[in-house]
Amino acid sequence: MMGRLSAWFIGLTGRERWLVGVAGGLTALIVLVYGIVLPLGHALDDAALRHREATERAGRIVAGLEALKRAPVVKAAALAGPVEQVAQGSAQAAGFVVQSSQRQGSDMVVLIIPTARPSATLSWLDGLAAQGLVVEQLTMTPAPDGTVSVNVTLRRAGA
Numbered sequence: 001m002m003g004r005l006s007a008w009f010i011g012l013t014g015r016e017r018w019l020v021g022v023a024g025g026l027t028a029l030i031v032l033v034y035g036i037v038l039p040l041g042h043a044l045d046d047a048a049l050r051h052r053e054a055t056e057r058a059g060r061i062v063a064g065l066e067a068l069k070r071a072p073v074v075k076a077a078a079l080a081g082p083v084e085q086v087a088q089g090s091a092q093a094a095g096f097v098v099q100s101s102q103r104q105g106s107d108m109v110v111l112i113i114p115t116a117r118p119s120a121t122l123s124w125l126d127g128l129a130a131q132g133l134v135v136e137q138l139t140m141t142p143a144p145d146g147t148v149s150v151n152v153t154l155r156r157a158g159a
Contacts, residue, residue, distance in 0.1 A: 050144075054142065057118070057142055057146060058142065060118060060119075061118050061122075061140060061142065061148070064118060064119065064122040065122070067122075068122060068125065068126055071126060083103070083106070083107060083108065083109045083133070083154065083155070083156055084101055084103045084109045086131055086132065086133060087101070087109045087111055087128075087133060087154050088101050088109075088111070090124070090127075090128060090131055090133070091111060091113065091124065094120065094123075094124040094127075095120065096113045096116050096120075096121075096124070096150075097113065097114070097115075098111055098112070098113055099112045099113065099114045100112040104153070107155050107156040108136065108153060108154065108155040108156075109153070109154050109155075110151070110152070110153050110154075111150070111151075111152050111154065112149075112150070112151050113149070113150040113151075113152075114149055115143065115147045115148075115149060116147060116148055116149075116150055117146075117147060117148075118140065118142075118146075118147075118148050121140065121148060121150055125138070125152070128154065129157065132156060132157045133154045133155070133156065133157060134154065134155055134156075134157045135152060135153070135154060136153040136154060136155045137152070137153040138150070138151075138152050138153075139151040139152070
């Protein structure tokens with residue numbers, strides 16, 4: 001194949017060789033620009049945008065957590081019923097879909113909420129003290145769509 005291509009090129013006149021070389025150079029330049037440089041530039045721009053949005057979301061979540069830490073301590077109310085039922089009822093009343101609820105002894109429960117808005121989640125967690133529940137452990141995992149996945153361990157206040 002290369003031999004036939006070489007024989008063809010050698011058979012051209014000097015002027016034709018120059019024109020074929022220019023055409024090949026232009027073709028290579030167009031492939032380089034439109035096939036490599038522009039798609040790579042667009043991919044980098046998109047990645048920078050996604051990174052900025054994720055950083056802003058993380059900042060809002062951290063700010064919410066700091067606000068929870070600075071919030072005044074509310075005297076815990078007496079728990080009205082089993083920990084698991086109160087926690088599930090509170091989450092459902094706040095509009096969350098509880099994927100899993102696992103009781104940990106008589107005073108603790110682990111709730112898994114697959115998708116929730118960060119601000120609504122933090123507000124709900126802040127209001128749990130008034131229902132007699134305290135957050136023992138919290139894991140919030142951000143999702144690309146701006147929501148979070150929540151894994152929270154709650155315990156009876158004062159226990």
